[in-house]
Amino acid sequence: xxxxxxxxxxxxxxxxxxxxxxxxxxxxxxxxxxxxxxxxxxxxxxxxxxxxxxxxxxxxxxxxxxxxxxxxxxxxxxxxxxxxxxxxxxxxxxxxxxxxxxxxxxxxxxxxxxxx
Amino acid sequence: xxxxxxxxxxxxxxxxxxxxxxxxxxxxxxxxxxxxxxxxxxxxxxxxxxxxxxxxxxxxxxxxxxxxxxxxxxxxxxxxxxxxxxxxxxxxxxxxxxxxxxxxxxxxxxxxxx
Numbered sequence: 001x002x003x004x005x006x007x008x009x010x011x012x013x014x015x016x017x018x019x020x021x022x023x024x025x026x027x028x029x030x031x032x033x034x035x036x037x038x039x040x041x042x043x044x045x046x047x048x049x050x051x052x053x054x055x056x057x058x059x060x061x062x063x064x065x066x067x068x069x070x071x072x073x074x075x076x077x078x079x080x081x082x083x084x085x086x087x088x089x090x091x092x093x094x095x096x097x098x099x100x101x102x103x104x105x106x107x108x109x110x111x112x113x114x115x116x
Numbered sequence: 117x118x119x120x121x122x123x124x125x126x127x128x129x130x131x132x133x134x135x136x137x138x139x140x141x142x143x144x145x146x147x148x149x150x151x152x153x154x155x156x157x158x159x160x161x162x163x164x165x166x167x168x169x170x171x172x173x174x175x176x177x178x179x180x181x182x183x184x185x186x187x188x189x190x191x192x193x194x195x196x197x198x199x200x201x202x203x204x205x206x207x208x209x210x211x212x213x214x215x216x217x218x219x220x221x222x223x224x225x226x227x228x229x230x
Binding site: 009034036041042043044045046049090104106107108109 | 120151156157158159160161206208218219220221222223224
């Protein structure tokens with residue numbers, strides 16, 4: 001069984017300040033972990049993914065996330081927020097022991113607000 | 117460029133109507149999915165399909181059915197729409213292979229049942 005918890009439903013930052021969106025997971029197997037972003041009235045776009053390679057994963061638009069097995073965490077960070085980062089972010093886990101199927105479990109989302 | 121297309125972006129239907137939501141992908145992916153998205157609940161899997169004419173129930177299949185007659189097309193069917201099915205529906209696709217393959221999403225279909 002797998003689950004994912006996004007610890008904050010809303011995060012507000014000022015433009016130019018760091019972003020931290022927190023995610024904890026549980027998994028029966030070695031998980032694959034993803035962060036997706038959703039802008040208003042749009043589908044979900046992949047930001048980055050972890051699949052048992054390097055624990056620090058770099059994604060698009062300056063985002064990165066670190067897989068910490070001991071803490072079962074996969075927090076998303078960005079050094080300097082931009083207005084265009086305002087969106088909803090989803091942490092996602094998949095622990096299919098073999099390939100295929102890709103049944104994912106989504107967190108409930110974190111709404112990021114960026115203020116001037 | 118990867119593309120998952122949901123033909124209907126906004127629909128308003130009456131209670132009891134039969135509703136079809138269509139999804140087409142152009143990436144020759146084996147796997148296709150239907151999710152619904154509701155505020156505070158994230159995305160929940162309704163059905164998925166890993167091959168033509170194959171389907172499996174997700175976490176919330178009640179009140180829904182699906183059809184996959186061609187590899188590129190996956191339809192979600194609400195046999196008799198109800199107001200609690202008012203939601204955003206997202207179609208997605210992915211390919212077989214190593215765990216962790218990226219899932220690609222369509223832009224969503226907003227369904228309102230009145």
